Amino acid sequence: MMPVVFFGHGSPLNAIQDNPCTRAWREFGRMNRRPVAVLCISAHWYTRATQVTAMPLPRTIHDFSGFPPALHRFSYPAPGAPELAARIQQLLEPVVVTPDASWGLDHGSWSVLCHVFPRADIPVLQLSIDATQPASFHYELGQRLAPLRAQGVLIAGSGGLVHNLGRYARGDPPPQDWALRAEQQLLDLLQAGAHSALVDYKQLGEDVLNGIPTAEHYLPLLYVLGASAGAARILCRGIEGGSISLLSVQFDA
Secondary structure, eight states: OOOEEEEEOOOGGGGGOOSHHHHHHHHHHHHSOOOSEEEEEETTOEESSEEEEOOSSOOBOOOOOSSOHHHHHOOOOOOOOHHHHHHHHHHTTTSOEEEESSOOBOHHHHHHHHHHSTTOOSOEEEBOEETTSOHHHHHHHHHHHGGGGGGTEEEEEEEOSSBOGGGOOSSOOOOOHHHHHHHHHHHHHHHHTOHHHHHTGGGSOHHHHHHOSSSTTTHHHHHHHHTOOSOOEEEEOOEETTTEEOOEEEEOO
16 A cells, blocks of 8 residues: 655755755655555646646646746656556546646646656656635545555645745745644644544634635645545655745555
């Protein structure tokens, strides 16, 4: 049984930096069994439908601007897995999952996976997040994807438990108090296995609402929760720019 994992991916610069979280992501890759494929649910493929990448060679998408040339040139040439894409379509029925041949791997995927599997030799697929659906829909899709774990597929969500760009500060500012409180509140629920409360996150109070002003960076966590059981184990944590959480957690059950 493969674990499931949620990565707080933070800035795209993490792809080319060495820091406590990038080292923890590398250690995750070394310490766990090599998967046959990775299914990544990234905050940065936020659509109005459910789609899955189905091309044999997904492109590396540089979905950002204003970063160093080395980051814009960065390539993560992992293969795709069209046959697994078809299997995912079957698992998620009756939800219509459209095979996609144009997206590829955005930085929510490759900025982390380049540390976890630096050789880029494991097939990677992305599943899009349907912005028109409620939180419970995404959790239920995660539940339907859970059988893939027994087939050697690593299910990975990539986003941020706390992600408020409007309150982000450049440089290395201290974490804002509300961001620390929100991250700790959500972590306590993760470690308690309180899935219902995490799905119904809009009822968790002002700090969490400040931390999740838009849903796209939080919803990948719900796929991971749906595919898992038991409590979360911390891989790394930290707050970038005062308002973006790097908290990354693994579920073994």
